[in-house]
Amino acid sequence: MRLAVPDLVSPSYFPAIAAIDLGLAREEGLDVELELLYPVTDAAEALRTGKIDFLAGAAHAPMHVFPDWHGAKLVTALSQNMYWFLVVRPDLEVDRGDVQALRGIRIGAAPGPDLGLRRLLAAAGVEAGQIEIGPVPATEGAGTSFGLAAAQALAEGLIDGFWANGMGAEIAVLDGTGKVVLDARRGNGPPGTEAYTFPALAVTDETIARNPDAVAAMTRAVVRAQQALKADPDRATDVGERLFPAREATLIAELVRRDAPFYDPRITAETAAALVAFGRDSGLLEEPVGYESVVSERFRDLWHA
Structure with a gap:
């Protein structure tokens, strides 16, 4: 399977990157290829057309290509709050x-x-x-x-x-x-x-219906990566040394350490409502949608694993 991030050399989507590079996704039974696909609007289109299976990007990205949230869901937060x-x-x-x-x-x-x-x-x-x-x-x-x-x-x-x-x-x-x-x-x-937006893992409704075990496995891998990085931010250096330029590899652990307090996989009703309001104010949504349209409740129990 393929997971895309719109920016690789950054802490923004790092729990998803670490979930793959540290072998956690593989331990969950998934063979996932990490791909850099910029900008996030193009990555969202790749998700819609099935070129990728998972998108680790801004939570509002699906709204660019899935009208009124039809056809895609967020399955976990990579971290909380707007991160730029x-x-x-x-x-x-x-x-x-x-x-x-x-x-x-x-x-x-x-x-x-x-x-x-x-x-x-x-x-x-x-x-x-x-x-x-x-x-x-x-x-x-x-x-x-x-x-x-x-x-x-x-x-x-x-x-x-x-x-x-x-x-x-x-x-x-x-x-x-x-x-x-x-x-x-x-x-x-x-x-x-x-509260406008946050980093999240998105998948299509089709993938959830066709391969729910894979979606669950990737969700578990992300949650495990969050826990591992919170417990030991220095593990980020190992990932950086394999994927980043030399200088940035030396910096990533400190950036992860700063962001670790926000490594919470939950997407609450309040978080989703703020995201929907942001989408409407930004012209991405014509009508308000409910929590179940934004977040797949099928995988919520995995946030507490």
Whole structure:
């Protein structure tokens, strides 16, 4: 089977990556191939057409290609809360959390994740058009790790800031080419914005019906990976050394250590309702849908394994 992530060199979808690389999926009886497929909107389309079996990406991604959530389900959270950082040039006079000071700058954001930033800015009273949000140069095509490309574009002066994963943010901060001004996951944005979306494992209804044992096995593997990484974040280094460039391999354990408190597989009714509201506000859903349309309740017991 095939599992796709839209960004490999990052902590964003790491429990799913570790579930495969540490052999946990294999121990559950699955032979799963890990694939990088950017952007997440293309990965969601690959899920819809059956080119991949699992998508480890933003929880709202299925809404881009499954109208009104028909045909796909989330089976587990990879972690909780919206997980991208807004990083800007260090010379900009923008204090942490000061969204109003962001007007007039160019921010790079990937398709899909950009909706989280747009809604966050709208919640802060920043009108559309006051900030330029668009693609990051040199991030087209397969094989791209968006966060690293965004950090490089910021260092080269091609953009004023970027909205990306923790690895890209960490590289920019360590190199002195960027500073973090928004971290919604940890309450650094307008109230409620942390609940817009979260990393999740999605599958099609067809896969659930045809191969429920495989979906259950992958869910168990992810939960085991979360538990293993929370117990020993340094295990992330082993994964990084096999999959990441050398520098990023040395950084991933610390990023996982910071994110470990959010490694909770549960998708509560409140979490799903916030996700649906975000989808409607972003124009991805025409009508509200219930919990059972978003989350497969068949696998909920596995979250507590």
